[in-house]
Amino acid sequence: MRYLLALLAAAFLTVLHVSVIPYVEVLGVMPDLVLIFAASWAVVRGHEEGAIVVLLAGFLRDLATSDPLGTSALALAPIVLIAAAIRLRAIETEFVPTVLVVACGSLAYGMISMTVLAITGQTVVWDHAVLRILLPACLVNALFTPLVYVPVHAFSGQGRVSAIGARRLTSPL
């Protein structure tokens, strides 16, 4: 049931991503709600659920974009690793780790996407992409994290207080 909900949520965010988000341009880039969703899920629900949601969200995203199918799933995969690594430190909140995962995940996502595009024969302007797209995307995605994190957190059945703090995380490793 939870995966069905995750699938529907990811599908909705994917449609938003290609239809409405082009109108939301901040610092020259557009927020990636699908990435934020995958990161939030991986932090809030754990890395195993996160891995499945990353796979689903990645494929759904590619079905609606011009990227080769599988690019986003591959590029989102580091989010699972980052989410697990961040859980190594005990922190009193899930929100800050989510923001960190989103920021680092955006960077990893961009680098892997560009690598796949370059391998598949498309032109990639590396310096421009890193400076003008990837770094601003880290910041913008982090800023938009609450929009997706709060619903994901609410769905996971945790209280308002723990959305901000008072919940100790432990390492799954």
Added chain:
Amino acid sequence: MRLVWWLTAIAVVSLMSIALSERRTLDPVQNLSLTVTAPMASGLRDAARPVDDMFRGITDRGDIVRENRELKEQVEGLQKTFAEQQDAQQRVRELEEALGVKQGRPEDQLLAANVIAEDTSGLKRMIAIDRGSGDGLDEGMVVLSRGGSLVGTVARAFEDFAWVRLITDPDSTVNAQVAPGPPQPQQTPASDVVIPSTPTPVPGSTPPSATPAPTPTPAPRADSGEYVRGVAEGDLRHGLLLDLLPPDLTLAEDSLVSTSGLGGNYPRALLIGTVESVEQRPQSPFTRATIEPAAALSGLDTVLILLSFQPARLSGE
């Protein structure tokens, strides 16, 4: 350890999928996906547009932006007409030089399509449209704006949908030509276009009508009114660059850039845009110019596909 297995599984599945996608095996899946999501995406785009205008209106620019957009379309149409007139003059001259050459571009047959999605990665400049190979689209076909200026080409055609590569995409190159001087419509009224004067023969050569063999093309001069050819390349930094122009070219800003027709991938005399700035470096073998595209590429909602023009397949097929 389980985490490693999960990541390995994701990587393997993704790489297999990328390989299949590149072989076009998964096209039906992508077409089905777009079929399911397109109505919702179109609805959301339609709903988002007024909201976008509203936010622009908060800064007291809503009406101005809308009016500006309409005026830009009008200007675009006028520029296109002007570019066509200039090209017609040039063409008549060339036709007179090479007697027997017939009109190479039949009457245009256009197909309208709605834009349903945009690539938001920032790494590419692509849009999705709700027409596909089932409507007669093929990869490489030319896409125009409502005003008739060049928007891009069909990059990938599914059964019911297609992705269009915009001219500002880094993978887009268009053989272009530019009239070096600034547009001066008062000097070239339409009535003067019909019958040009007798062409000036190239010194030392026989008349063109008697020599079907190619004659050397004189070097372009900035003040001669002749077109200068170059290549318009998409660029993530500047949007659109006109490159490979002669190094000593004097190029005025606002000069009109249109397709040259060389290579056969684009018909001749489609308006691309106007020269925004010119870059000349002493050590550079070419002059480079930044082009302002005539079509408003960021806010496209409807485009036209040129069905009557079959592009030359130069790559592989």
